[in-house]
Amino acid sequence: MQGGSGFNAVPPAFDKSRVLDVKPLRSLKPIFPNANEAPPFVCPSPSGPFPPGYSPFYPFSMPPPSETPEVNQPEEPPTWTPPAAPAPIRSFRTPEMANGDVDQSGKEAGPSNSKKRSSSRTRGSTSSQKKEKRSKFELNPAITSNYVVPISQAQRDDGSRDVVDCVLITFEGLRRRLSQLEDAKEVPSGLARRSDLRAANILMTKGFRTNMRKRIGVVPGVEIGDIFFFRMELCMVGLHSQSMGGIDWIGGKGSLDEEPLAVSIVSSGYYDDDAEDKDVLIYSGQGGAMTRDKPVGDQKLERGNLALERSMRRANEVRVIRGIRDVANPNAKIYVYDGLYVIQESWMEKGKSGANTFKYKLVRVPGQLEAFAVWKSIEKWKENVSSRPGLILPDLTSGAETIAVSLVNDIDDEKGPAYFTYCSTPKYSKTFAIVQSSYGCSCRKGCAAGDLNCACIRKNSGDLPYTANGVLVSRKPLVYECGPSCPCGPNCKIRVSQSGLKVRLEVFKTKDRGWGIRSYDPIRAGAFICEYTGEVIDKDRLKKKLQEGDNDEYIFDSSRSYEPFKWNYEPGLLGEEATNGASEDSDIPSPIIMTAKDFGNVARFINHSCNPNVFWQPVIYEENNESFLHIAFFAVRHIPPMAELTYDYGTLPQEGDNGLNLRKKKCLCGSSKCRGYFVL
Numbered sequence: 001m002q003g004g005s006g007f008n009a010v011p012p013a014f015d016k017s018r019v020l021d022v023k024p025l026r027s028l029k030p031i032f033p034n035a036n037e038a039p040p041f042v043c044p045s046p047s048g049p050f051p052p053g054y055s056p057f058y059p060f061s062m063p064p065p066s067e068t069p070e071v072n073q074p075e076e077p078p079t080w081t082p083p084a085a086p087a088p089i090r091s092f093r094t095p096e097m098a099n100g101d102v103d104q105s106g107k108e109a110g111p112s113n114s115k116k117r118s119s120s121r122t123r124g125s126t127s128s129q130k131k132e133k134r135s136k137f138e139l140n141p142a143i144t145s146n147y148v149v150p151i152s153q154a155q156r157d158d159g160s161r162d163v164v165d166c167v168l169i170t171f172e173g174l175r176r177r178l179s180q181l182e183d184a185k186e187v188p189s190g191l192a193r194r195s196d197l198r199a200a201n202i203l204m205t206k207g208f209r210t211n212m213r214k215r216i217g218v219v220p221g222v223e224i225g226d227i228f229f230f231r232m233e234l235c236m237v238g239l240h241s242q243s244m245g246g247i248d249w250i251g252g253k254g255s256l257d258e259e260p261l262a263v264s265i266v267s268s269g270y271y272d273d274d275a276e277d278k279d280v281l282i283y284s285g286q287g288g289a290m291t292r293d294k295p296v297g298d299q300k301l302e303r304g305n306l307a308l309e310r311s312m313r314r315a316n317e318v319r320v321i322r323g324i325r326d327v328a329n330p331n332a333k334i335y336v337y338d339g340l341y342v343i344q345e346s347w348m349e350k351g352k353s354g355a356n357t358f359k360y361k362l363v364r365v366p367g368q369l370e371a372f373a374v375w376k377s378i379e380k381w382k383e384n385v386s387s388r389p390g391l392i393l394p395d396l397t398s399g400a401e402t403i404a405v406s407l408v409n410d411i412d413d414e415k416g417p418a419y420f421t422y423c424s425t426p427k428y429s430k431t432f433a434i435v436q437s438s439y440g441c442s443c444r445k446g447c448a449a450g451d452l453n454c455a456c457i458r459k460n461s462g463d464l465p466y467t468a469n470g471v472l473v474s475r476k477p478l479v480y481e482c483g484p485s486c487p488c489g490p491n492c493k494i495r496v497s498q499s500g501l502k503v504r505l506e507v508f509k510t511k512d513r514g515w516g517i518r519s520y521d522p523i524r525a526g527a528f529i530c531e532y533t534g535e536v537i538d539k540d541r542l543k544k545k546l547q548e549g550d551n552d553e554y555i556f557d558s559s560r561s562y563e564p565f566k567w568n569y570e571p572g573l574l575g576e577e578a579t580n581g582a583s584e585d586s587d588i589p590s591p592i593i594m595t596a597k598d599f600g601n602v603a604r605f606i607n608h609s610c611n612p613n614v615f616w617q618p619v620i621y622e623e624n625n626e627s628f629l630h631i632a633f634f635a636v637r638h639i640p641p642m643a644e645l646t647y648d649y650g651t652l653p654q655e656g657d658n659g660l661n662l663r664k665k666k667c668l669c670g671s672s673k674c675r676g677y678f679v680l
Contacts, residue, residue, distance in 0.1 A: 159210030164221035211238020247304025268323030285358030534596030560650030
């Protein structure tokens, strides 16, 4: 564990002509509302501090939305796949044991796919005597009218890091729930299956967004290297307000400014963009593309092209967002904010179609943090791990994991952490006691959303806990997964935490906090990362270790006090009762304590932070007619490659020290929310 060796201006005019070319969901109302329409309110960060009269679980709900036109993400194949790791030059001992983990080999779903939800409940009735038959996407005003939007006018115009996080976490929580409903086939017939558009429309209709005041240069609260899995996320945080267009600009016709100026571009490779150089981008202009009504034509010096030309003459900075192929999902892209660029020159040339195309050369402003350059470096390391500077071991797991975990030190001469035995599953001396009896399902073709005949779905309150691409929908006191005795097979949607690592991790030496871990791959919010393994001990054993002065810095104790934070979707947004997925307390029926000092896995290297990007979720499944608890780690928010993974170690146990004499240690997380210490 840590330290162990181990605008007041009106928003831009919406291009209605383009909306009419796209199949709408239900209406043709613009997706960008007037900024003055939404009521003012204060937006705290998901983890506080909270305004007077509000609990940590403040509501994120609002009245019924208008619909948003569908915007499709282009489908492109991945550029590379992770290679097999070379043989290790030295290894930690891996015990010989039967591996009960089940591999998940199912294909990753598209960006809006998920599975879940039963149709057995009646939600939002204003009278217990009246049960209305309506679509589960139809909002109930009797419920949603009690909710307000927690974004003030000032926060809509100018955000901060906390506000940006608040907006994105709220969006993603709602999107996951909508994905869950879509996958459970509860979408009314004829409506598009795009959870990202629906979630953004619900929130933006009521002004739940930030940085609406357009500006040249830095966007408050958005940092270089931030990643986004949906174009609508760029719109919601004010990084790029065009949901489809690649060029965003201010000024021009109808503006007090004399001419339009570009503020941001999205380079997604749809044109002949050259995106290989980490500091130079050759960007193609917009327009001239082939449509149903006309063939490919020459591009014109108008709209975005004119804005880029004027920006070159003015030498103003332009934000660049690069679209990179998502290796985990070939049907989508990941958008990376790569910082500020200036347009150095422009010209016109013949494109592959034979039509004239504008070209712009953008050069990155020096002195900024690297973003796209990091991605390019990782590509090389994946192709040849030995090219990684500071590499000590290509795989410290000695093959115990399906994906190799590198050991790297580019800080000093230390050759690795203290010796430990790598084990991919926790070591139990006795069965974890649960209230209800343990039994598996009888689903031979895989557990299906809404199938209440499935025992494992019934344990999860009638829902699949994960979306179709393995993303956790909501935090819960317990998530029940299918066990080895269930006949549903390794591709079942309820076996996410059992199939091993999903991303390529690296154990690395930090500057001042011992060893830590980070990922070569981008991690989306709610994605499973790894589980915490070690030797399960009881409180008496822990007391004895501490009394004997055992310097064990690898204790996980679920009975500690943890800062509450809002992560789940707000049920009132969809007209659901507050009990549907509202509980986020990890109130495990029986606390679990693990030590990973002698036996453990890569999770033992996750350092503490008072503002973590990872959280732990109790998961339980049956093995050999006995139930065992597992501690699984999931991403709080989207995590870019090479960002250190951290979780909250907690403070004193909920009942106090209780004679444990736990050691407090100075916290070095550097977060603005740092409380100054954590408990080992």
